Amino acid sequence: MLQIENLHVTIGDREVLKxxxxxxxxxxxxxxxxxxxxxxxxxxxxxxxxxxYTVTSGRIIFKGVxxxxxxxxxxxxxxxxxxxxxxxxxxxxKTRHLVSMCARGREVDVDCMAKGVNFxxxxxxxxxxxxxxxxxxxxxLLQLMAQNPNLILFDEPESGVDLENMALIGTTARALLxxxxxxxxDACMRDLRRRRKTSGLIITHTGHILDxxxxxxxxxxxxxxxxxxxxPIRPRxxxxxxxxxxxxxCIRCLN
Amino acid sequence: MSELSQPLVDLNSYAFSGRQxxxxxxxxxxxxxxxxxxxxxxxxxxxASDRAGTFLQFDHxxxxxxxxxxxxxxxxxxxxxxxxxxxxxxxxxxxxPDKDDFTxxxxxxxxxxxxxxxxxxxxxxxxxxxTCLFIKxxxxxxxxxxxxxxxxxxxxxxxxxCATSHGVTSALHLGxxxxxxxxxxxxxxxxxxxxxxxxxxxxxxxxxxxxxxxxQNNYVLLKKVKxxxxxxxxxxxxxxxxxxxxxxxxxxxxxxxxxxxxIVMNAPNTRGEIVSRTITTGGTIVARGEIIGDAVPxxxxxxxxxxxxxxxxxxxxxxxxxxxPGVELSHEAAVGKIAQEEIEYLMARGLxxxxxxxxxxxxxxxxxxxGLPQELRDSIDQTIAELNAGNAM
Ligand SMILES: Nc1ncnc2c1ncn2[C@@H]1O[C@H](COP(=O)(O)OP(=O)(O)OP(=O)(O)O)[C@@H](O)[C@H]1O
Ligand SMILES: [Mg+2]
Numbered sequence: 001m002l003q004i005e006n007l008h009v010t011i012g013d014r015e016v017l018k019x020x021x022x023x024x025x026x027x028x029x030x031x032x033x034x035x036x037x038x039x040x041x042x043x044x045x046x047x048x049x050x051x052x053y054t055v056t057s058g059r060i061i062f063k064g065v066x067x068x069x070x071x072x073x074x075x076x077x078x079x080x081x082x083x084x085x086x087x088x089x090x091x092x093x094k095t096r097h098l099v100s101m102c103a104r105g106r107e108v109d110v111d112c113m114a115k116g117v118n119f120x121x122x123x124x125x126x127x128x129x130x131x132x133x134x135x136x137x138x139x140x141l142l143q144l145m146a147q148n149p150n151l152i153l154f155d156e157p158e159s160g161v162d163l164e165n166m167a168l169i170g171t172t173a174r175a176l177l178x179x180x181x182x183x184x185x186d187a188c189m190r191d192l193r194r195r196r197k198t199s200g201l202i203i204t205h206t207g208h209i210l211d212x213x214x215x216x217x218x219x220x221x222x223x224x225x226x227x228x229x230x231x232p233i234r235p236r237x238x239x240x241x242x243x244x245x246x247x248x249x250c251i252r253c254l255n
Numbered sequence: 256m257s258e259l260s261q262p263l264v265d266l267n268s269y270a271f272s273g274r275q276x277x278x279x280x281x282x283x284x285x286x287x288x289x290x291x292x293x294x295x296x297x298x299x300x301x302x303a304s305d306r307a308g309t310f311l312q313f314d315h316x317x318x319x320x321x322x323x324x325x326x327x328x329x330x331x332x333x334x335x336x337x338x339x340x341x342x343x344x345x346x347x348x349x350x351x352p353d354k355d356d357f358t359x360x361x362x363x364x365x366x367x368x369x370x371x372x373x374x375x376x377x378x379x380x381x382x383x384x385x386t387c388l389f390i391k392x393x394x395x396x397x398x399x400x401x402x403x404x405x406x407x408x409x410x411x412x413x414x415x416x417c418a419t420s421h422g423v424t425s426a427l428h429l430g431x432x433x434x435x436x437x438x439x440x441x442x443x444x445x446x447x448x449x450x451x452x453x454x455x456x457x458x459x460x461x462x463x464x465x466x467x468x469x470x471q472n473n474y475v476l477l478k479k480v481k482x483x484x485x486x487x488x489x490x491x492x493x494x495x496x497x498x499x500x501x502x503x504x505x506x507x508x509x510x511x512x513x514x515x516x517x518i519v520m521n522a523p524n525t526r527g528e529i530v531s532r533t534i535t536t537g538g539t540i541v542a543r544g545e546i547i548g549d550a551v552p553x554x555x556x557x558x559x560x561x562x563x564x565x566x567x568x569x570x571x572x573x574x575x576x577x578x579x580p581g582v583e584l585s586h587e588a589a590v591g592k593i594a595q596e597e598i599e600y601l602m603a604r605g606l607x608x609x610x611x612x613x614x615x616x617x618x619x620x621x622x623x624x625x626g627l628p629q630e631l632r633d634s635i636d637q638t639i640a641e642l643n644a645g646n647a648m
Binding site: 048050051071072073076077081082084087088090091092093098101102104126143147 | 594595596597599600601602603604605606607608610611614615617618619620621623
């Protein structure tokens with residue numbers, strides 16, 4: 001689904017990603033760990049193709065297409081969806097309108113989908129205007145549901161989310177990824193489940209999301225490179241390792 | 256000439272007489288072209304049955320005037336002056352004829368028409384009254400006088416479209432408007448301008464709102480015009496009176512628009528709000544606003560937001576004048592550009608740059624909040640879409 005080959009990225013004149021290699025198969029969910037400032041968000045932003053993230057060498061291949069120089073909207077139309085951590089407020093743009101635009105002409109029941117993430121009361125508010133941390137997450141998931149991407153990029157799904165909302169966000173993320181979630185009374189959830197499997201790239205510090213999604217593999221980003229890539233490692237084991245030994249073990253492993 | 260200096264009007268280059276039109280009894284006989292032009296400014300003659308009344312002025316003649324609902328009277332101003340002995344309480348009562356050259360000219364020149372709209376006491380008129388001041392001839396000078404009287408506890412929405420027909424590039428529109436909102440009355444007044452490219456527009460508007468009355472005023476100008484200069488003033492003279500102005504203005508290159516609103520709060524518990532959203536794609540906008548607080552408690556807020564897309568000048572001049580201890584006045588002004596972050600957010604959802612831009616612009620202009628009829632919203636939407644397609648951004 002996604003292949004990243006020797007990706008080097010600079011922001012301004014600073015090299016932030018220093019040779020990333022990453023493969024995510026169809027239906028696979030990949031977990032990215034790593035200390036603050038190591039370049040995780042940068043990787044997601046680069047995959048999405050935002051301005052300011054300059055690829056100096058390497059390639060990004062998605063569904064067999066080299067998207068390294070493709071504009072963001074074409075990547076989105078090709079099937080990459082991203083959940084933003086701090087999305088901008090757009091005044092005068094109703095959440096409902098944005099969600100329906102995400103579907104790009106496909107027939108979607110916005111009200112039904114919004115109920116699924118307990119967000120129906122927000123549909124007539126301007127997008128992101130005064131949304132709390134947990135509300136932003138639900139709004140982003142709702143947009144992704146309408147967008148129906150084949151690869152989901154999710155930056156810290158658990159940040160700023162209370163326990164109850166974590167369960168909602170976790171199950172929704174899982175429904176988006178593989179459809180094997182708890183039965184939901186909502187028809188639109190059933191609709192989600194009928195889809196083929198979706199790939200995921202999720203950044204997490206706490207690992208709470210691992211309680212909900214079936215994560216296949218994980219790696220640690222450290223100072224712009226991915227460590228421990230010699231063999232597939234279960235994300236849980238990485239998390240246990242980091243909590244016992246911290247990230248400094250990764251430096252050792254890199255050498 | 257600096258971008259900010261306003262084009263001057265040479266009164267001698269316009270014909271103030273000689274452009275008479277015959278009455279149009281049956282609106283369905285209007286040409287498809289005229290109907291389309293009227294629809295662009297909110298006047299839908301095919302939907303006339305969904306309107307409480309329709310008034311049309313072509314050049315120097317009132318050609319159609321009708322009210323189909325109880326509770327609201329729609330007359331040509333000349334007819335009203337005859338019927339009501341010169342309207343001594345209203346005609347040139349709110350507006351001082353010596354205010355400036357244009358009011359003096361309006362007073363001296365032959366009066367071509369305009370409307371007199373009056374509600375009955377207590378009447379809630381559900382459908383809007385639609386009116387259009389239309390210029391069909393090149394270099395026509397049009398001299399209009401409108402009077403609106405909203406009697407006690409009544410409500411009405413008036414849509415006034417001002418336009419020139421296709422092919423008319425140059426004209427002068429002088430329009431005096433006087434609004435009288437009595438105790439507990441509510442007037443929603445929506446004005447849409449769609450002028451020819453060399454047209455000069457000098458409206459002069461004044462309103463008086465009595466106790467508990469509400470004026471909600473909407474103004475939409477999206478197309479090129481040589482020059483508009485206007486500064487409607489509303490006096491909140493009764494306790495609890497409210498005035499709200501919402502303006503949406505776009506100036507392409509060659510447009511000069513100097514406009515704003517003034518609210519004078521003369522009574523306790525009054526509120527005034529002025530919100531303008533302006534976009535220039537090459538023209539000049541002077542976005543004014545003034546709230547004067549001369550009674551307490553009184554609250555006023557002024558908001559001028561402008562976007563410069565590609566080129567042009569926006570000069571925001573918000574003014575506040577507190578004249579009593581205890582008044583609460585505030586303003587917010589910003590002139591900037593579309594945030595790249597917002598464009599990227601929408602592009603990440605699959606919108607291309609043009610779609611993202613027009614979505615943001617539509618949200619910024621926020622015409623939604625004006626509560627306009629569907630056909631008018633559609634026509635405004637279309638204009639915004641064309642604005643973007645023209646790649647002015
Ligand atoms: N717009 C920017 N301008 C300058 N430096 C930037 C910019 N964005 C990111 N960086 C820098 O790039 C490095 C990687 O940042 P990035 O946001 O990718 O880290 P991260 O791994 O997501 O960290 P965190 O866990 O704190 O979210 C940091 O040193 C950061 O300061
Ligand atoms: Mg980050």
